Amino acid sequence: MSAAVEDVATTETPAVEAVPKRAMTLGTGTSLVVLALLIVVPLFVKNFIIFQMTMLLIYGVAVLALNILTGGSGQFSLGQSAFYAIGAYTSAILMEQYNVNYALTLPIAGVVCFAAGFLFGLPALRLSGVYLALATFALATAMPQLLKLGFFEKWTGGVQGLVVTKPDAPDSLQSMLLWLHLKMSQDMWLYYFTLAVTVAIYVGSVNLLRSRTGRAFMAIRDNEIAASAMGVDIALYKTLAFGVSAGITGIAGGLGAIAVQFVAPDSYTITLAISLFLGMVVGGVGWLPGSFVGSAFIIFVPNIAESVSKGLSGAVFGVLLFLVIFLVPHGARQVAILCQQAIGRFKKS
Amino acid sequence: MELFTNQILAGIATGAIYACMALAVVMIYQAIDHLNFAQGEMAMFSTFVSWQLMQWGVPYWGAFVLTLAFSFAGGILIERLLFKPLAKAPILTNVAGFIALFAIINSVAGLIWDFTIKQYPTPFGSSPFLGSQLISTHQAGMIGVTLLLLLGLYFFFQFTRIGLAMRAAASLPESARLVGINTSWMIALGWGMAAAIGSIAGMLIAPVVFLEPNMMGGVLIYGFAAAVLGGLTSPLGAVVGGFLVGIFENLAGTYIPGVGNELKLPIALALIVTVLVVKPAGLFGRAIVKRV
Numbered sequence: 001m002s003a004a005v006e007d008v009a010t011t012e013t014p015a016v017e018a019v020p021k022r023a024m025t026l027g028t029g030t031s032l033v034v035l036a037l038l039i040v041v042p043l044f045v046k047n048f049i050i051f052q053m054t055m056l057l058i059y060g061v062a063v064l065a066l067n068i069l070t071g072g073s074g075q076f077s078l079g080q081s082a083f084y085a086i087g088a089y090t091s092a093i094l095m096e097q098y099n100v101n102y103a104l105t106l107p108i109a110g111v112v113c114f115a116a117g118f119l120f121g122l123p124a125l126r127l128s129g130v131y132l133a134l135a136t137f138a139l140a141t142a143m144p145q146l147l148k149l150g151f152f153e154k155w156t157g158g159v160q161g162l163v164v165t166k167p168d169a170p171d172s173l174q175s176m177l178l179w180l181h182l183k184m185s186q187d188m189w190l191y192y193f194t195l196a197v198t199v200a201i202y203v204g205s206v207n208l209l210r211s212r213t214g215r216a217f218m219a220i221r222d223n224e225i226a227a228s229a230m231g232v233d234i235a236l237y238k239t240l241a242f243g244v245s246a247g248i249t250g251i252a253g254g255l256g257a258i259a260v261q262f263v264a265p266d267s268y269t270i271t272l273a274i275s276l277f278l279g280m281v282v283g284g285v286g287w288l289p290g291s292f293v294g295s296a297f298i299i300f301v302p303n304i305a306e307s308v309s310k311g312l313s314g315a316v317f318g319v320l321l322f323l324v325i326f327l328v329p330h331g332a333r334q335v336a337i338l339c340q341q342a343i344g345r346f347k348k349s
Numbered sequence: 350m351e352l353f354t355n356q357i358l359a360g361i362a363t364g365a366i367y368a369c370m371a372l373a374v375v376m377i378y379q380a381i382d383h384l385n386f387a388q389g390e391m392a393m394f395s396t397f398v399s400w401q402l403m404q405w406g407v408p409y410w411g412a413f414v415l416t417l418a419f420s421f422a423g424g425i426l427i428e429r430l431l432f433k434p435l436a437k438a439p440i441l442t443n444v445a446g447f448i449a450l451f452a453i454i455n456s457v458a459g460l461i462w463d464f465t466i467k468q469y470p471t472p473f474g475s476s477p478f479l480g481s482q483l484i485s486t487h488q489a490g491m492i493g494v495t496l497l498l499l500l501g502l503y504f505f506f507q508f509t510r511i512g513l514a515m516r517a518a519a520s521l522p523e524s525a526r527l528v529g530i531n532t533s534w535m536i537a538l539g540w541g542m543a544a545a546i547g548s549i550a551g552m553l554i555a556p557v558v559f560l561e562p563n564m565m566g567g568v569l570i571y572g573f574a575a576a577v578l579g580g581l582t583s584p585l586g587a588v589v590g591g592f593l594v595g596i597f598e599n600l601a602g603t604y605i606p607g608v609g610n611e612l613k614l615p616i617a618l619a620l621i622v623t624v625l626v627v628k629p630a631g632l633f634g635r636a637i638v639k640r641v
Contacts, residue, residue: 070441076441123622123626126625126626126629127622127625127626127629130378130384130577130581131577131625131629133384134573134574134577134618134621134622134625135622135625137570137618138615138618138619138621138622141570141614141615141618142612142614142615142618142619145612145615146615274448277441277444277445277448278445278448280441281441281442281444281445282445285439285441311456311459311460312456312457312460313456314452314453314455314456314459315452315453315456315457315460316456317449317452317456318448318449318450318451318452318453318456319449319453321445321446321448321449321452322431322446322449322450322453325435325438325442325445325446325449326434326435329435329437329438329439329442330438330439330442331442
């Protein structure tokens, strides 16, 4: 059996090694084009689409957080929905019960979730692979029940949850726009706010993975024992990866609470954790821009499946998912590499 | 005291179900090193097939045997069609495949048999077992079938050529191939057997939880928990784990104040995680020594 388990460890790595080392991100040019599109497109679409784009960014950040954990440090979590819930509730409670400004609640949600993730990471240290998956899964199943507990009801609103007010654009910005005879809807303001947060987190994550800490994560992912022999503090960096991932997920959760304007225990079930996991796989494990492709998949594909057939929407979703993993087992990252190669060949000829 | 023994016995009875499911989980895990998230749905589908056969007038044991054959073939088919092509894909891609399979089977079963709850017959009857009020004959029957199954698997793996070949293919695929074992078919066989064992679990639990497309959700989680607790490499461990989880679940629900039905599952899982932190390979699993 020992050999079989080691096989697991070794077969997992090619997923990441199959591509050049620098290819965790997009090139500068492509990134700027994508960013420009993200800035310009909302000006021309309806509010509902803007809302969906906001959700795409928010789930994208949550998938990115999982990607840092799994793609970065090689640990696997099915419990991200729990951290997402903690972040959402932190933001909602601070905003509604204590009148804290919505923008300020996000860093607090991040810190709270970082602490939660770090603490959870400590016992999880001894677990890996399926065992870790089970432990995190336990956390995810317990979370909705814990949120319903009577003890917390004063703050959480129990089963009914909390309604969150949607923020307006800041007054200074509004008066400036008014001067230009423009008006900014709440949805649009929230979108740009989310975009700013997303870009900040994305840039931060890229830099984190390129830093000494990020290299320590990857060393642990590739070979834990070799990494510890090289002097990497395994315990510290594994829990740190958990903490960072949970913290970013918490910020996404806080943003999600503000965007949806509502938190309730049943919004954060294991289904959410599974969705985030699927998003990571579809986007490509360890490829940060893929997180947003994966996020688009988990937001839009269920809708598409629903429109194809109401009764069979689950089956349609499953078949589409199978198609994706059959055609591109390494996710969107594989598509990106193929495109890159095609462009390269085109340039040469 | 009577409440306590009652709870233990009821726990053993539900534990038998978890044990069956855990056996199926371990079978697949041995063959392909993955936890099959669609295992519960495969079992549910098989149970529906047996129900349909009985609706068409096939007697219980006839339907039972036919369903076993159907599940065995179905398991092999799923492996050949869907997961053999994915064998070289990254692990997490495989997990996504299991989730996709889960969604497909659940949705299709819902479409064919809809989501209303159906009665399912028991072959053992539901009268009190041997005059005792503590467990019913069906519960006793479940325990009996699980133990028989475990015994059967033990003999299969210890004393038959195919069983030996399957063990070889699971532990050292390369070397097994060198001595002429068709490892690819051994994996398919593992899938078939896991599907058949899962269908037994499904048919045994259906009289208790009633038949509907989502009936295996909770059971599968307990099955996973049992398999992981007992050690994913050991069928005996899976069965022991199943009984332990069943007993603990019942005791926690009765004696820990404020747990009730809602928190039973989280508490059971928390206990398992605690056990794993102390004994990471599970109670009966072998510890793995790694080298660089």
